[in-house]
Amino acid sequence: MLYKILKKENYTDFVEKLISEYEFIGPKKKDKVFHDFVPIKDLRELDTDYKKTTIAPAKKLLFPPTEELVEYEVGDVIKVKPLVESSEKILFGIDACDINGMNFMDWIFSTEFIDENYFAKRRKLIVIGKDREPSETCFALSMGAEYAKDGFDIFLTELEDRYFLRIATSKGNEITEKFARIQDATDSDFRDYDKFMDDYRSKFKLKINIDNFYDDFEFIYSNEKYWEEASKNCYSCGSCNLVCPTCFCFNVKDDMQLNLKVGNKMREWDSCMIPEYGLVAGGHNFRPTKENRLKQRYRCKLKTFVDKYGKYACVGCGRCIEACLAKINIVEDVNSVKKEVSA
């Protein structure tokens, strides 16, 4: 890691250069409520001080909602061709919590088998992170995801009159050397940065009592009344999964064009909250009720990967809380389990 300083007066120039030199993705105001990561052509479109988490997490850049995987042509011989898209892009203005979400996806798509459709894009993505005020529903601090240790090339932290840059890769270093007027960080810069981080952490108001949840989950597992109450209003709409930066479930579909010659395999985001998720041929459903499904979601987020690899599949971004029209709230539910255990 290299630590550098970028003066505020040089910031605009740096970003403008990046916009003109690269395919540049950054947060832009989408409507009265939300920001979204979209291609930016003009600095004026860029707005990194968004109050709410972006509508779709940045995973859409690497793992799009729908993505063609394989193309084939059927004739006397069948020709099969993988469809792998990748071009160099800068992702600018992503916060620490979302970077941690992306790190989780990196890990999922590289364990056991490497998902080339994901990694071709990931390798070419230059990530420039930037802190922003945590949103109301964000509990990243409790999840240990408020700070990004890796997964980025450059990370910008705004101090009073300057940006404190953490440069994690040689690519990040190349870019700053080439496009920014930077200097080395001094002791006082580090001191200010440290103070900033303390202050930053104190801004996370929402706390989840996650300690030992993977054990508590066993405690609550068979409490049917609890799950019935918790999932009573659930629409099985999957919104909670689909907006989540760490949810990675997908369906694979085959489609043939009307000429019956050319077809493809594609994948699309799926959700474990949808009844069909657990349905197999012959009609058996492994998770037929919304109680089963909510249980599965919490288990997957907060237990499965802890048991197996010591990781949570949740970075505490709070998008699911925001998205759920049934007001099903992961923080409240986990905290209430804690209360029941200790009562």
Place this chain on the structure above:
Amino acid sequence: MVLDIKENKSKSTIYVPDIATIKKVEKLSPIEKLFTIVFDDPKKQEEFSFRPGQFVELTVFGLGEAPFSIPSSPNNKKCFQLCVRDIGNVSGALHRMDAGSKIGIRGPFGKGYFPYDKMRNQNILIVAGGLGLAPVMSLIDYILEDRKNYKELNLVYGALDPESIIFKDRVKEFEKRKDIDIHLTVDNTDASWKGNVGVVTKLIPAIECVPEETFAVVCGPPVMYKFVVKELEKKNLRPENIYLSLERRMECGVGKCNHCHIGDKLACVDGPVFSLWEIRNLKEAI
């Protein structure tokens, strides 16, 4: 972003199937057929090796993909077989196909594996229901080909009715052989049937086995497991020695799509065969 992940030099991805040809189609029952399959690329055919219990993802182009266990013996390098029940899109399309048709194959996937190494010099009790005989066929063949290294081999097999018995010729062959004891039962009988009637669990108590020296393998429809496990536990078999092949919905077969999650396990990469001990605390598993 510099990642540890190596650049992919091959022209393929995990989602690209290899083209194969159906060489032979045999009808096993009113709804099950046995397909003999050979890869078009001879090199791929040669390299294709699998363990009993593993499965492949089969593509019918334009229709979709579905997982099927391989019932043929791993020792057969010239071709492999799939036993498929006509139940949905892909399986239905397969049933309409004749010898010569082209399909796509990815795999083999899954850890497998029936622990045939650990099973050496042990008694083996296989409980199969319906189509569940297909995945264990590979194991049976494997053991029969190496018979001297195993002790008692019992196969309990239950089918819906006499017509639904799959691998009828093999079952007849087993009945004649001395080195495998087969216990057959059907749920619904017809006039021709002289054997047992009822669910498989009924036959288990009568089978004698030494608990510490017996491995059990169970494969069948989801509803069967709970009851069979109960019977096996009554026989004091160790949970570590009871193996179950679990079915879940699968979209990718390579641990990405997450549909086959059971607790902290994925049926595709960690299974689909698990010991009872492994899954006892996974909840929802059986």
Place this chain on the structure above:
Amino acid sequence: MANTFSIEEKLVSRVEGHGDLVLDVKNKKIEKLIFRIPEAPRFFEAMLVGRKYDKPSHITSRICGICSVAHTLASIKATEAALDIKPSGQTIKLRKLIMHHECVQSNVLHVYFLAAPDFFGVGSVFPLIKTHPEVVNIALRAKMMANEMVRIIGGRAVHPIRTVVGGFTKLPTMEEMVKMKEMLKASYPDFEKSLEVFKTIKLPDFERETEYISITDPTEYALYDGNIKSTDGWEIDDQDYLSKINEKVVQHSTAKHCWSSRDAYFVGALARFNNNYDQLSDNAKEYAQELGLKAPCYNTFMNNIAQFVEVVHSVDDSIKIIDELMETGLDEDKAMAEIKVKAGRGVGVNEAPRGLLIHDYTYDENGKVEKANLIIPTNQNYANIEKDMQALVPTIIDKSEDEIKLGCEMMIRAYDPCISCSTHFLNIKLVNKS
């Protein structure tokens, strides 16, 4: 030669919806000629009662898939008039733009897909794919352009979503504006080619003077808004439509019949052309001249030509509107006007592709519909179609039965009757009586 026969043709095809024509001829004299609509009545006026102000436009859109934009906008205008809502200038421009393209979409569909097979003597558009592939391709491209325009502005080609009371739920992006302009500009060569093809077509010589009614506006070729004007010399404010337009129920039809100064009148492209010729774009005027269309024109079959001329005008005018909108840029804040609920009555009048369309609503103080009246283009033409047919049949009475049938069908198709508009509408019956 059939001196005595009776035509009873069910479900005249290639018209939007269903209609029957019953024609009995004895010794070359028409004994009975009725044009009827076995289409099920749909009672839209009843469906509207009690619905909140934001719903009528969505409900009445479903009167007809082909004129869904016109219904949506007439409905919105009626509601806005009743509740005193003032949409922004930007909203009105976008509405005019979407109106144009429903007109293009519908006129192209009608001229190329439904009427053209008659011109080329084939049964339908499908054989036309083989005999006149270039015509079909031009038509597909033109339709695609118009549909895409409607999709961009309205969110969907049939039953627009974004057009609502007060304005738009979402505005096109600047990229979409640029795309629309490019599509429009790219469409000209196709129309020039079509012009050459249409010049070779011979339409039946048939004239019958009648009353032509449409809206009119001092500043432009009116489609979206204006006074109601007749070739019989009157012009009224749209809110006063009841003073001139009369409706009655006739027994053989679920569609109501309309009359004004005479026993029947004509609405549609030819009426607009006859009333507002001067305001067509220069380009469109040139097309009209090349195709032998002059105002006033009394040949019903020329309605198809007038539709084609209007397509050219719409493309010209759309480019103008887009330029104006791009100059100022689209402003989110002007997308929706302020809405306050109150009691009141309002009339919304515009030109659907098939002619004059009138929605008239009365709201209660909660902003719920108390009463609704809808007057649909095809209903208005209905009496005129019968009159035209009575004039046409004697001129072709010496031809074979099939030719007479075809003549009648072509006449009906010239009107482009949109029978599904059967809020209140075709089968031809030719049965031998001897």
Place this chain on the structure above:
Amino acid sequence: MSKPKVGIFGFTGCGGCQLEILNLENYILDLVGAIDIVHFTEAITEHSDNYDIALVEGAITTKHGVERIEKIGNIAKIIVAIGSCACNGGLNCLKDLYGLEKAKELVYGDKKDWIGSIEVKPVDAYVKVDYYARGCPANRFEIVDIIKALIVGKKPEIPNYPVCVECKRNGNTCVYELGMTCMGPVIRAGCNSRCPNSGAGCDGCRGPIDDPNINAEKDLLAEYGLTVEDIMQQFSLYNAYRGKGIKQKIM
């Protein structure tokens, strides 16, 4: 099934779904290549009674309609209902909600007895419907998908999840966040969430999913200021039909 013969039939509706087929544009030539359209009142003169697949638009609202649909039911091997009207009666049912006699009187006054009209029913109230292309108008791509599925011999994939799923995949801002209301959480997806894509709430034209959480939706609408009457109106807009044939009722 190679080159199946297809008939397209219209009953009471706005013709918009048939128009959506004509609006297939880029696909229409391929479509004509893949199937034989032998009956299509809105577009062609020829008609034939020899077809395998019937695409049926519109609700059944007249006695004559009943006879026609029963005939189609006897001929077609597969019936696909297209659009809200055909699938669940659609908007037409509002008139029955209002009262058939009352509606006749309101529209036709003292001439009301001239008007023959029966209770509005969806197609499956009279004949077995194999697949449903729901929506008002039906999504043309879904119609193509169903036809493709039938040609290659698979079961068409028609979602049984709510509109929210597609809405989220499309990265929309939930219209509730914008202060509007939406039926998306209980309504069947497959329309590519076209209304929310355009910044408007879902009106429910595709009908409910198999297991809709109606109570939660009622609570939600109430929370956003709708009165009980408003809520019933919102639920009934496209889903007023309650009789035979319908799988899930939401009223």
